[in-house]
Amino acid sequence: MTEKSRRAGTIRTEAVCRHYQMGDAVIRAVDGISLEVGAGEFVALLGSSGSGKSSLLNLIAGLDRPTSGAVIVNGDNLAEMSSEELSRYRRHSVGIVFQAFNLVGAMTLLENVELPMRFAETERGQRLALAREALQRVGLGGRLMHRPGQLSGGEQQRAALARALANRPSLLLADEPTGNLDSHTGNEILDLLHECNERLGMTLLLVTHERALAERYAERLVFLADGKVVGEQANVPAFQRVAAGGSGKGTAGPQTQEGERR
Ligand code: ADP
Numbered sequence: 459m460t461e462k463s464r465r466a467g468t469i470r471t472e473a474v475c476r477h478y479q480m481g482d483a484v485i486r487a488v489d490g491i492s493l494e495v496g497a498g499e500f501v502a503l504l505g506s507s508g509s510g511k512s513s514l515l516n517l518i519a520g521l522d523r524p525t526s527g528a529v530i531v532n533g534d535n536l537a538e539m540s541s542e543e544l545s546r547y548r549r550h551s552v553g554i555v556f557q558a559f560n561l562v563g564a565m566t567l568l569e570n571v572e573l574p575m576r577f578a579e580t581e582r583g584q585r586l587a588l589a590r591e592a593l594q595r596v597g598l599g600g601r602l603m604h605r606p607g608q609l610s611g612g613e614q615q616r617a618a619l620a621r622a623l624a625n626r627p628s629l630l631l632a633d634e635p636t637g638n639l640d641s642h643t644g645n646e647i648l649d650l651l652h653e654c655n656e657r658l659g660m661t662l663l664l665v666t667h668e669r670a671l672a673e674r675y676a677e678r679l680v681f682l683a684d685g686k687v688v689g690e691q692a693n694v695p696a697f698q699r700v701a702a703g704g705s706g707k708g709t710a711g712p713q714t715q716e717g718e719r720r
């Protein structure tokens with residue numbers, strides 16, 4: 459079975475709101491967003507700081523609950539799930555990468571990547587195999603026993619990506635994943651995210667305030683302002699235009715051919 463054939467990874471939000479009550483004031487961080495993302499799509503969420511990107515992503519990640527409206531992922535409404543169902547959803551269906559890599563400093567990379575699978579009660583041998591495979595996929599097969607402090611920022615973010623994709627979630631969410639990296643290293647991370655989308659069929663929702671980055675990779679751009687969708691446009695990823703033009707720049711090239719689409 460190919461990963462794409464599962465067709466999991468669809469997202470639909472219906473007039474979803476997340477309002478924060480701050481004393482007498484109400485902050486409408488997410489204010490009636492209806493958005494549809496198809497399985498295997500690569501969508502970029504763009505907007506200036508404070509426009510509600512992270513708040514929306516957190517709702518889709520099941521890290522937060524909407525004030526009103528619905529968030530439907532893989533056909534299930536997250537707003538109606540019990541806390542147990544929601545944590546099962548987070549453990550099995552979704553992988554998240556943040557701007558700050560959020561690795562555990564005292565653990566090796568292998569342990570970091572294995573950790574979420576412990577919570578998911580994956581059997582130990584399988585956990586280790588999946589963690590190794592994920593670290594190899596992001597080019598860190600030679601760093602399994604390193605701790606985060608012994609790595610560069612780009613390597614730490616690659617490890618965080620390995621952790622997010624280790625148990626093959628249908629949905630990959632990335633919140634400003636290149637925000638702490640120089641542009642070259644940032645592009646390497648985006649190449650890897652793109653590879654997960656393309657080869658593993660993971661739906662990819664990328665939050666960024668860098669339009670050039672979104673235009674280089676995403677199939678669709680969605681613009682947020684003040685908690686609302688204010689625009690949307692289809693996009694032909696720039697590297698595909700390059701490939702079609704035959705300049706052979708090839709920066710989005712794959713790093714490994716192993717274990718694809720099982
Ligand atoms: P972005 O990720 O686009 O920068 P956020 O989703 O983080 O935007 O924030 C949207 C708005 O909601 C901002 O005005 C922010 O200050 C506010 N906000 C975010 N999280 C909270 C919170 N936990 N409590 C109160 N206000 C918040």
Ligand code: MG
Binds near residue numbers: 511512513633
């Ligand atoms: Mg944010």
